Amino acid sequence: MLLTYKIKHGRDFSTELAQAFEVAESVVVPVHYCTRYCIPGGKYKKMISKSRSSASVKNIGLPSAISNQILKKYGSQKKIKNVHSVNLIVPAQGIKYFEETNSIWISCLKLHMENLIPVVFESINQAEIDEEYVAFSVEIEEQSGMIPQQFIGVDRNTTGHIVVAANPDTGVVRMMGKAALHIHTKYKNIRTALQKSGQYRKVKKIKDRESRIVRDLNHKISKELVVMAVRQNAALVFEKLTGIRNTKKQNRSFKYSLHSWSFYKLQEFVEYKAKLLGVPVLYVNPAYTSQDCSRCGARGNRNGKRFVCPVCGHVNHADVNAAFNIALRQKDMVARIQTTMCTMGALIPPNDALLEGEHH
Ligand SMILES: [Zn+2]
Numbered sequence: 001m002l003l004t005y006k007i008k009h010g011r012d013f014s015t016e017l018a019q020a021f022e023v024a025e026s027v028v029v030p031v032h033y034c035t036r037y038c039i040p041g042g043k044y045k046k047m048i049s050k051s052r053s054s055a056s057v058k059n060i061g062l063p064s065a066i067s068n069q070i071l072k073k074y075g076s077q078k079k080i081k082n083v084h085s086v087n088l089i090v091p092a093q094g095i096k097y098f099e100e101t102n103s104i105w106i107s108c109l110k111l112h113m114e115n116l117i118p119v120v121f122e123s124i125n126q127a128e129i130d131e132e133y134v135a136f137s138v139e140i141e142e143q144s145g146m147i148p149q150q151f152i153g154v155d156r157n158t159t160g161h162i163v164v165a166a167n168p169d170t171g172v173v174r175m176m177g178k179a180a181l182h183i184h185t186k187y188k189n190i191r192t193a194l195q196k197s198g199q200y201r202k203v204k205k206i207k208d209r210e211s212r213i214v215r216d217l218n219h220k221i222s223k224e225l226v227v228m229a230v231r232q233n234a235a236l237v238f239e240k241l242t243g244i245r246n247t248k249k250q251n252r253s254f255k256y257s258l259h260s261w262s263f264y265k266l267q268e269f270v271e272y273k274a275k276l277l278g279v280p281v282l283y284v285n286p287a288y289t290s291q292d293c294s295r296c297g298a299r300g301n302r303n304g305k306r307f308v309c310p311v312c313g314h315v316n317h318a319d320v321n322a323a324f325n326i327a328l329r330q331k332d333m334v335a336r337i338q339t340t341m342c343t344m345g346a347l348i349p350p351n352d353a354l355l356e357g358e359h360h
Pocket of ligand 1: 293294295296297298310311313314
């Protein structure tokens with residue numbers, strides 16, 4: 001399966017990007033002297049692409065491996081009218097991939113990237129670099145999907161964190177994205193101040209910055225979730241989000257709306273990364289996940305961050321209780337299917353039968 005794998009490089013490549021622009025421009029500039037039929041500077045002036053060798057753009061200073069790729073790309077497009085922004089393009093030969101350490105080295109830019117998502121690339125065909133990201137086009141083996149031994153329930157829309165993840169089999173609980181509330185309040189205040197003083201152009205800028213930070217955080221959280229699932233050989237279980245706006249859950253003391261926090265984006269990132277690593281992502285019915293007791297199943301009382309069960313006396317952080325319930329809901333369903341199938345004398349169902357989840 002061929003796909004694009006994007007990561008932040010955290011470097012300042014503005015010099016190289018400016019050079020790349022120069023290289024590209026050198027092949028597509030308007031040429032006044034193109035043929036003798038053209039009137040110099042006259043109305044027949046047109047853009048043509050000149051064929052240029054990397055030697056002729058050497059003085060620009062970009063590594064030749066990269067300028068060659070740019071010349072190839074822009075030189076072959078006869079109809080280019082303008083060059084806007086030009087990415088650095090590194091061919092496969094310029095990229096070293098170390099499977100053992102899960103890192104990549106691009107020698108011509110002295111760029112080392114580590115802590116990649118733990119997926120094995122069969123090959124890396126090319127890398128394109130802009131101000132912020134490296135986009136690798138990679139070939140990976142289609143993941144057949146693990147058979148989950150455990151389930152990690154993920155509660156979104158929690159009080160104070162973006163997600164709370166909990167595994168009822170191990171009791172492991174992770175709360176992720178605490179910074180979000182702080183970020184949101186901070187940028188909201190800045191925006192309000194700017195609006196009051198009529199600096200509307202800056203408002204847009206601040207909005208863009210916030211959504212960039214949110215996107216990065218979403219990427220980080222989704223990676224953490226998926227890596228957690230791989231390590232525990234577990235599936236990730238979420239609540240089905242459709243119609244969440246009308247449920248009680250949305251009304252609980254929560255400072256975000258779905259609009260200000262992009263849960264759908266987070267979901268997209270999780271799905272994508274889970275697919276890379278063969279982690280099943282399942283969805284369950286969200287009804288009462290925050291009211292039921294994760295220990296005995298009775299309907300309990302939720303009071304802000306605290307959950308108390310009137311039947312068994314279980315006390316827990318309300319979001320942790322909800323995350324456990326989400327996982328248990330899936331686990332129970334799998335157990336029910338297995339029991340039914342066994343009673344019917346059939347084999348334990350194959351993996352994909354379990355992956356359907358409860359669809360309502
Ligand atoms: Zn209970």
